[in-house]
Amino acid sequence: MQALFSYGTLQHSQVQLDTFGRLLEGEPDALIGYQLGEVEITDAAVIASSGKTHHPILNYTGDHDDIVRGTVFSITDAELAQADEYEVDAYQRVSAPLQSGNTCWIYAAAESSHD
Template sequence: MHLVFSYGTLQQTTIQLDLYGTTLEGITDQLKDYELLNNVVYGKYPAVRKALNQVVKGTVFNLTTQQLQITDQYEGEAYKRKMLQLNSGIKAWVYIEN
């Protein structure tokens, strides 16, 4: 299983159903020292970037290897996965702008 922190569209149940054929249950968490930027990827999708004393709120999902591969395809080349530590102490994959 793979922990993924989502701050954007992966939190939407309609997106989850389209991608995985099911909805996901997650836990809320925060990414410290990053800020959320809206509409920066292709003019409509969010991204995060380093920013001291800022916090991004989101949800941590536990994905299977197959779901992670589907997520990689969904995020495409505009994003890359980076393992980051969240406020809870959990380490999770976060998709950041490529």
């Protein structure tokens, strides 16, 4: 199983049903060193699922005072590939440490640099 941190639309039940065919169970956690920004979505299928033309996006700051709260979901390898398909090109999947001490996958701004 893979740990995936969601801070935006992947927390919505309709997006989960459309993307994974099921509702996900998760635990609250927080990501350190990122701030939330916003990105315009132009993919019609993504807009139809989320109901939004603008989605939140993580921007790496490296500042330990910057915290983004969200949910960690346990998903299969196949579901991680489905999440990759859902996310538009503005996002990249990277591994990141959480406030809990666990590590998980996140979708952050593609132009972000990571340590």
